[in-house]
Amino acid sequence: xxxxxxxxxxxxxxxHAGIFVVDRDMRIVLWNQFMEVHSGRKRDxxxxxxxxxxxxxxxxxxxxxxxxxxFILKNFSFTSWxxxxxxxxxxxxxxxxxxxxxxxxxxxxxxxxxxxGEVEYVCFTLFDVTDTSIYQMQLEDLTKQLxxxxxxxxxxxxxxxxxxxxxxxxxxxxxxxxxxxxxxxxTDIDHFKRVNDEHGHLAGDEVLRRVAQRLNDGLRISDHLxxxxxxxxxxxxxxxxxxxxxxxxxxxxxxxxEEPIPLGDGALPVSISLGISQFRPGVRNYEQLIExxxxxxxxxxxxxxxxxxxxxxxxxx
Amino acid sequence: MNIAPYSEDQTDALQEVANIAMGQAxxxxxxxxxxxxxxxxxxxxxxxxQDLVAxxxxxxxxxxxxAAVRQAFYNQLRGEAIVVIKQSGADELAELMDYxxxxxxxAEEELLLEVANLLVGAIINGIxxxxxxxxxxxxPSLMTTGxxxxxxxxxxxxxxxxxxxxxxxxxxxxxKFKSHLLLFMAEESIDALRGILDNFIDxx
Numbered sequence: 001x002x003x004x005x006x007x008x009x010x011x012x013x014x015x016h017a018g019i020f021v022v023d024r025d026m027r028i029v030l031w032n033q034f035m036e037v038h039s040g041r042k043r044d045x046x047x048x049x050x051x052x053x054x055x056x057x058x059x060x061x062x063x064x065x066x067x068x069x070x071f072i073l074k075n076f077s078f079t080s081w082x083x084x085x086x087x088x089x090x091x092x093x094x095x096x097x098x099x100x101x102x103x104x105x106x107x108x109x110x111x112x113x114x115x116x117g118e119v120e121y122v123c124f125t126l127f128d129v130t131d132t133s134i135y136q137m138q139l140e141d142l143t144k145q146l147x148x149x150x151x152x153x154x155x156x157x158x159x160x161x162x163x164x165x166x167x168x169x170x171x172x173x174x175x176x177x178x179x180x181x182x183x184x185x186x187t188d189i190d191h192f193k194r195v196n197d198e199h200g201h202l203a204g205d206e207v208l209r210r211v212a213q214r215l216n217d218g219l220r221i222s223d224h225l226x227x228x229x230x231x232x233x234x235x236x237x238x239x240x241x242x243x244x245x246x247x248x249x250x251x252x253x254x255x256x257x258e259e260p261i262p263l264g265d266g267a268l269p270v271s272i273s274l275g276i277s278q279f280r281p282g283v284r285n286y287e288q289l290i291e292x293x294x295x296x297x298x299x300x301x302x303x304x305x306x307x308x309x310x311x312x313x314x315x316x317x
Numbered sequence: 318m319n320i321a322p323y324s325e326d327q328t329d330a331l332q333e334v335a336n337i338a339m340g341q342a343x344x345x346x347x348x349x350x351x352x353x354x355x356x357x358x359x360x361x362x363x364x365x366x367q368d369l370v371a372x373x374x375x376x377x378x379x380x381x382x383x384a385a386v387r388q389a390f391y392n393q394l395r396g397e398a399i400v401v402i403k404q405s406g407a408d409e410l411a412e413l414m415d416y417x418x419x420x421x422x423x424a425e426e427e428l429l430l431e432v433a434n435l436l437v438g439a440i441i442n443g444i445x446x447x448x449x450x451x452x453x454x455x456x457p458s459l460m461t462t463g464x465x466x467x468x469x470x471x472x473x474x475x476x477x478x479x480x481x482x483x484x485x486x487x488x489x490x491x492x493k494f495k496s497h498l499l500l501f502m503a504e505e506s507i508d509a510l511r512g513i514l515d516n517f518i519d520x521x
Binding site for chain 1: 345348349414415416423424426427430431434435438439442453454456457458
């Protein structure tokens with residue numbers, strides 16, 4: 001047991017984490033080997049030096065306060081790479097495969113008390129979490145890709161039915177809560193069955209892709225577009241009163257009808273019909289909005305196609 | 318207050334310990350924040366995991382969007398603290414904590430963690446000093462920065478059936494900032510605490 005203090009000194013010095021200690025005046029009183037190696041600064045030149053004089057690049061105001069809080073509260077304190085990537089700008093061990101510029105660090109600040117229970121020193125433990133951070137970033141990237149893929153329609157690249165319905169549901173709830181305007185457009189390619197029958201399914205797919213592209217190009221930044229069914233698309237227009245929805249419908253209609261869709265050597269004239277419905281007090285749920293837009297779309301078809309119509313709520317008699 | 322597994326003396330002692338701890342915590346926090354910090358009389362009770370959401374909702378409101386941070390403490394007592402900060406007061410944190418730089422989302426998260434760590438530390442240290450225990454802390458982690466608590470605290474993800482819950486409300490003089498602190502100690506600590514409280518009573 002006589003050797004225990006020596007053993008502890010050895011472990012503190014050689015352990016695979018940065019350990020250093022400052023006193024109340026922010027003077028460095030301990031600096032272990034990990035800190036020496038990564039900072040390139042020997043303890044002989046650092047001991048008794050002011051931490052911030054020795055490392056002027058440290059965020060002085062923030063860190064001083066953090067250290068002082070440990071002295072006052074006698075409390076542990078922490079920093080995490082997720083919010084503050086590093087305390088000291090150290091190189092890391094993955095210079096080739098890393099993809100991050102320097103060592104990511106988690107730090108613990110521990111109060112070191114004397115016999116009277118007063119905090120005399122603050123001990124920093126600094127962990128290299130570069131690997132963890134890289135795995136986490138890879139995982140986040142992958143999750144994002146998966147989430148994105150699961151929300152997209154494979155053929156057109158637009159949002160899929162599930163996602164656009166979710167969007168509509170949340171916009172509906174918002175409109176209800178704040179009594180905001182909300183418009184919904186359902187649009188459908190006219191005589192699409194004929195395209196498939198006369199030109200084949202590949203041509204049909206191409207028309208769907210082109211129409212989707214043109215619709216998407218015609219939207220405003222806040223609009224949401226999704227493929228709702230075979231040749232049906234849904235446009236959710238948050239905070240948009242009727243006039244805005246009508247303007248957009250007309251723009252989308254023209255964007256499709258104006259120019260035939262290039263197909264093989266030739267081009268195929270295509271048009272769309274559109275139906276508009278509007279959120280108003282008394283609309284029970286978003287499904288009702290879809291149903292009403294669908295009725296309007298049906299009327300647009302009935303009255304000659306290549307046009308939009310507006311759902312007329314039964315007047316309160 | 319009536320906590321089934323504890324005798325009346327133990328229950329009184331526990332409330333006393335909690336009261337002393339809050340007094341100390343209030344003092345330390347006031348020194349750091351530079352404002353008077355008001356802590357409620359801690360409310361102590363035994364909850365089952367099924368009651369948890371209802372109990373917490375009653376206190377914080379389950380539907381309201383909040384920020385929440387969790388942090389574990391360990392040693393003679395083991396448990397987790399959850400700090401719930403109402404959105405309306407979260408904007409004031411930067412000012413309270415003297416952040417001068419522009420507060421981006423990382424800085425905002427860091428502030429939440431920092432404040433939660435201070436609150437939990439102040440209160441746990443108050444308790445451990447009073448009980449002469451020496452507790453350690455894990456790093457705090459974010460549960461949410463803006464979601465209703467009922468979505469964050471889901472009983473099917475909790476592995477205990479009973480817990481001792483200590484709740485404290487906290488507000489800061491002249492500010493909208495409001496926070497709730499929930500300390501959960503799971504079954505094994507309920508027994509451990511009994512012994513610690515008996516020692517505390519003997520020492521009186």
